Every structure is written in C-alpha cells, then in structure tokens.
Amino acid sequence: MLLLKNLRPGGRHGIASGESRDAIGFAVAALNRLAQSDLLDRVGLRKQAEQTVFTVTRGGFRTATMAGRVFARAGQRGRVGRRAADAPSRGVFDLTPSEDEQMLVDVVTELATEVLRPAAAEADVACAAPGEVLTAANEIGLPLLGVPESLGGISEERAVVASTLVAEALARGDLGLAVASLAPGAVATAIATWGTDEQQQTYLPAFTGDDVAAAALALTEPRPLFDALDPHTTARRDGDDLVLDGVKSMVPRGADAELFVVGARLGDTNVLVIVEAGTDGLTIEADPAMGVRAASLTTLSLEGVRVPASNVLGAPDVPLGQVYAECVRLSRLAWCALSVGVGQAVLDYVTPYVKEREAFGEPIAHRQSVAFMVANIAIELQAMRLLTWKAAARAAAGKDASREIALARKLCADKGMQIGLDGVQLLGGHGFVKEHPVERWYRDLRAISIMEGGVLL
Numbered sequence: 001m002l003l004l005k006n007l008r009p010g011g012r013h014g015i016a017s018g019e020s021r022d023a024i025g026f027a028v029a030a031l032n033r034l035a036q037s038d039l040l041d042r043v044g045l046r047k048q049a050e051q052t053v054f055t056v057t058r059g060g061f062r063t064a065t066m067a068g069r070v071f072a073r074a075g076q077r078g079r080v081g082r083r084a085a086d087a088p089s090r091g092v093f094d095l096t097p098s099e100d101e102q103m104l105v106d107v108v109t110e111l112a113t114e115v116l117r118p119a120a121a122e123a124d125v126a127c128a129a130p131g132e133v134l135t136a137a138n139e140i141g142l143p144l145l146g147v148p149e150s151l152g153g154i155s156e157e158r159a160v161v162a163s164t165l166v167a168e169a170l171a172r173g174d175l176g177l178a179v180a181s182l183a184p185g186a187v188a189t190a191i192a193t194w195g196t197d198e199q200q201q202t203y204l205p206a207f208t209g210d211d212v213a214a215a216a217l218a219l220t221e222p223r224p225l226f227d228a229l230d231p232h233t234t235a236r237r238d239g240d241d242l243v244l245d246g247v248k249s250m251v252p253r254g255a256d257a258e259l260f261v262v263g264a265r266l267g268d269t270n271v272l273v274i275v276e277a278g279t280d281g282l283t284i285e286a287d288p289a290m291g292v293r294a295a296s297l298t299t300l301s302l303e304g305v306r307v308p309a310s311n312v313l314g315a316p317d318v319p320l321g322q323v324y325a326e327c328v329r330l331s332r333l334a335w336c337a338l339s340v341g342v343g344q345a346v347l348d349y350v351t352p353y354v355k356e357r358e359a360f361g362e363p364i365a366h367r368q369s370v371a372f373m374v375a376n377i378a379i380e381l382q383a384m385r386l387l388t389w390k391a392a393a394r395a396a397a398g399k400d401a402s403r404e405i406a407l408a409r410k411l412c413a414d415k416g417m418q419i420g421l422d423g424v425q426l427l428g429g430h431g432f433v434k435e436h437p438v439e440r441w442y443r444d445l446r447a448i449s450i451m452e453g454g455v456l457l
Helices: 024-036 039-045 101-128 131-139 160-171 176-195 197-201 320-356 368-396 402-432 438-445
Strands: 062-064 214-216 235-239 241-251 259-266 269-276 282-286 298-308
Touching: 024 402, 101 131, 101 176, 131 176, 160 176, 160 320, 160 368, 176 197, 176 214, 176 259, 176 269, 176 320, 176 438, 214 241, 214 438, 241 259, 241 269, 259 298, 269 298, 269 320, 269 368, 320 368, 320 402, 320 438, 368 402, 402 438
Parallel strands: 214 259, 235 259
Antiparallel strands: 062 282, 235 241, 241 298, 259 269, 282 298
C-alpha cells in the first residue's frame, strides 16, 4: 500500500478547502484516495490476467477499431477553449522541485516500485499492461495533470514540470507500463492545451470521471527516415468533413483506445485531428516491438476515414502548424523524461550489483574499468536530467523551449542507449538473461530515439 498518510495537500502554498488549488497540491490531494483502497494490495497479490491473442501476435490479425462511448457534441463551435496559465517564474535559475512536486514524486515513485516493477516482466511477455495497473494510474489522477481545474482537471497553471517528474518516476518502474499509463493523459492534455470550447466540452469529460477513456496520440509512421514534422498521413477537405488516409505505427494501447489524436498533413499545414474509435475506415493491428512491449503497441491504418472538419485540434487564435510543432516538441520532452527514469533504474540496479559480485576474490567494483563505467552512467544521467528539467521549466513558463528540447532529446537518445548498453555490460552474462531486468531496460531505451507521440507533457 502506498504510504500516503503523511502527505498533505498544498504544501508551501497553504491550500485550504474552498481556496483555489495549486496544481500539484490538488494532485497530491487526489492521490490520497488511493490509500483508502485495497487496489494496490490486490495488484501485488494477484497474477496478471490472461491477455487476448490480439496483443500477443502480430501476423495476420487486423480488425476495425472498437466503438466505445458516444461523444455527444457540446460547447460552442469556433470559440477559444480554456487554457491553463503559464507557471510563474521564481526569479532565479532553480530546478529544485517544490515541496508539493517532491511529495507527488515520492508517491508516484512508490507506485512505480510497488506496482509497476513487480508486474513489468509478465507485462513485457504478454505485450499488455495489467488492468489493475492502469486502474491505479487513473485513480491517482495521472490523466488529469495537464487539464485545468476549470475543465475538471487538477491544474490552473501549466503542469509541464510536474508531468516531467511523474514520467521520470513512473519509468523507474517500467517504461512500457509508464507509457501505457500516461497514454490517455497525452490526449487529454492535447485537448486541454489546444482544443476549442466545443472540443473540450465534448471530449474532456471522458477523462475527468471515474471511467477514464483509453486514448492514444498517434504521430509515428512506419517509413524510413521518418520525421515527425513531415507526416505523410494526409487530410483533405470534403465539404464540412475531412478525409484522412495514412498509417500510424507504435500507437500505445491502440486496441482498446476509444479516441485518437492523429497527426496529418492538411494542404501545406501539419494538423492534429481528433478521431473517434469505430469510425469507418479505421483499422488496428497489433505490432509488438523490441521494447516498450507492455504499452501494447499497434499500427493504426486510416483509409478514407471521414470526420467533421471541426475535429482539427486548435483554436482560431493559434496557427495550426504551430500547434502541431509544439505537440511534437512536448512529446519528445516526455520521452526524455522517460529515458531519465529508466536510466536511473539501471544505475540503481548496477551499483549494488558490482559491489556484491566478486571475481578473483574481490568485488568487481574494485576494478577501475567497472568503477569508471558506473561513474559515467551517473554523470550522463545527471546531464540528461538537468537538460530535461530546464526544457520543462521553460515550456511551463510559456517560453520558447525548442532549443532546450532539441538538446535534451539528442543527449537522452544517445546517452540513454549507452546507459542501457553499459548496464548489460556491467552484469556480464547476467545482463543477457531475463532473470535480471537490465536486458529489458536496454531494449526499452533503444526506443527513445525513434518513438514519437504516445506521451505528452
């Protein structure tokens, strides 16, 4: 059971009942609900349920997406939706998490340790996240971190920093399960950040209630030299509708998703389009990969998919191409945060291992080559973390963070993969077998440089 008894909502902000809640203070308050549930105990005791053949096999299984809930149109068309305010500047360069943020990190870290880590190996084999894990993530409010309180969420300020810390903490448990848990929040955050009033009123209630919708942000395409800023999926106008054609790959939880946000090319502009599951021409196919297997990766095909033109995500006051570019950048930042979390898991695992593993009558940590390799992991990991946090802080404040995000992504892609490789190397033969989780983390870290979408801060 998560140890939430000592947590108090608000922290230094002194939040009281009836006052305007700080984003993180409200999040911590929401987390306390989980302490009164036996859900986590049941997760720890129960074996993972059997998964469908769909998520385990790749060849020959393709099906139309399943229609889920009905999204009734609401709100005023063309009206600008509500937006979370930019986070205020502290006036100094300080990336230290606030008291509230640190409490949130502590809780999510415990969730990752007690729930995600024990379920990770079976989820990797099954290519699916246990329902109990996803329920736990929903119950503590993870899908709502990027949704303003005025829209039923938990923040009035942009929660990019908090979301970065949460993604990092979850990934220390398992990257695939972290992606599966964060996937619905990516869609909710996109709609809350850029959606019109009609889009927000129509779709956000599916994420703010007790029954959180499964959803996915689909940007990656299965082609050589793919560039997320140059999508080949097309959208063309046909009267009051848009017709979409193309293929999206590495879409998390696509089989059970009820809503997709799809990247496409509309004329000379890149756009994000809301597509409901069950729409004619939309099909899904299992596509398990080398890593991130617990996220139930799928391929989404769009063949003459017709949606209302009002489903293009973005308000009239913001250029659509700018919305798409910002979405790509914030998704890349999320993958940076995930890579830091997995890298930290590797460091935490190999450090005691090299101190206990003996060769030639002494711990292998006494060998300079081993000690230097562990030190290099720690050094590169800290650089990855600081670049990621700095980019998140700029994005939260509403500043241009494109340079910082590009630097963080380059470093995390290169050094994250190296950390995974070094982790396997430090374990020797043990790094090659599934008895130890380092081989899974190595496979997961190779995804950082190629995954686009799926998660969003």
